[in-house]
Amino acid sequence: MRKNVGTIDRIIRILFALGILILFLAHQITGGTAVFLGFAAIILFFTGTTSFCPCYVRLNIKTVKEEEKK
Numbered sequence: 320m321r322k323n324v325g326t327i328d329r330i331i332r333i334l335f336a337l338g339i340l341i342l343f344l345a346h347q348i349t350g351g352t353a354v355f356l357g358f359a360a361i362i363l364f365f366t367g368t369t370s371f372c373p374c375y376v377r378l379n380i381k382t383v384k385e386e387e388k389k
Contacts, residue, residue, distance in 0.1 A: 322370040325382035332367035336360040 324332070339360040342348045348356055366372045375381065 320369070320371045322383045323375045323381045324366060324370045324372050325384060328382040329367045329370060332363040336364035336367065339363075 339348075339356045343353055343357065370383065372380075
């Protein structure tokens with residue numbers, strides 16, 4: 320897997336995932352919304368930590384700079 324998610328993109332994805340987790344733990348989201356956002360948070364966290372997004376591959380998007388690929 321080649322990196323295709325840049326540093327700023329990674330930070331934003333991880334922050335959104337943590338924000339969803341905080342909302343869930345504070346009981347601000349429940350039911351189906353919590354399930355949907357929970358799955359979204361897992362995906363955001365995974366793609367943020369691995370620097371790889373399968374959707375970006377299909378859409379031919381790269382937010383990573385050349386010097387970050389190393």
